[in-house]
Amino acid sequence: MSSGTEKDEVKDTTEEHSANSDDTSRPDSMSKDEAIKFYETKGLDLSPDVPTKPKPIPEFEKSMADKISSKFGDAIHIDYIRSDRIRVTTKRENIVDVAKFIRDELRYDHAESVSGVDYPDSREIEVVYHLGSYTDEKLGRQIFALATRVPREDIPNPGSDTTRMPSLRDVFYSVEFHERECFEMFGVYFEGHPDMRRLLLPEDWADIPPFRKDFKIKGR
Template sequence: MGSDQSKTQNNSEQKKSSTDSTQTSISKKTESITPEFEGSLINQIVTRFSDKLVQVIYVRPGRAKILVPPNEIVQVASFIKDRLGFDHAESVSGTDYPKDNQIEVIYHLSSYSDDKLSSQILALSTRVDRNESRMPTLINIFKSAEYHERETFEMLGVYFEGHPRNERFLLPEDWADIPPLRKEFRIKGR
């Protein structure tokens, strides 16, 4: 890790004490060496948002993940699209972490228009409180996220503020149980 990155990481760690409990310091997790191409993309994000990032992970070559607070996701997503060229969300997924009382929402971003980025997946993620699972929608930035956010709303109960259709999509209209991808959901009769 370069000295500038170390300074950025240390500054973020100092600011951690003033942030909420869902945040952790910026950390970089690598199997060996930071991939050059992914590193240059992430460095641009870290330089611009060092005080807002929670965590950076290099998953493997061609795959990186950044975790941001829910109230910063729109600003970071706009930067990723406008400045870095990731022009669409391939998918949106969610994971329930009941022990942490959080749900993580992950946008898998890539590019149709830039050949260098077309083989890259940048996972932009945030964690929301399970009891108040609300976050801003990203459909104004990535139109392709519309149906994925609807599915995440329905299956995990995450309400996307500003989304015009937080409504039934896949489940029966008379569904009266909790969202089926929450860990405490049980199939009746089992």
């Protein structure tokens, strides 16, 4: 008989526990507003993580952006102007001309980094050049981000598919190794680059370019 009472006790505690967990979990039938209220009573803050307060557009950066937009007009799109940072997107056909203008007229002289960003949903890969200047005192704080988008193929064949763009190596010599890295990690072929080989990956790498989003880390 004693074992029976023990069982009952165990059952009781589980019921209590499940009742508690019901209380803290969110019922499915709530609307969004109800859910926010529900979480607020639990002491959880559901306001957005990033405060969205508009910042004033700095003048020096604005003048730089005006120079480039007056020259190229619709061929470029200014994504943002912030303090010390300008970002411009252009089509891949125009990128060499835009880069030459940035080097000769705006006096940026080297590339700090070349990053690929994969957007499988829009079937595009974005290549972003972050340019800086050593020679011009005024540009010491500045980073100019020049971006372009190239088409992305679902089954990549690096070097022989349409994922290609002109290389900026003749404009900014310093992109040489950065573009090689972008080629192996994203499969973007840079036309006109003198030495478009792999850099970090092994020579016999036979999988898709590993920094694309459809290359998954095992077990994740």
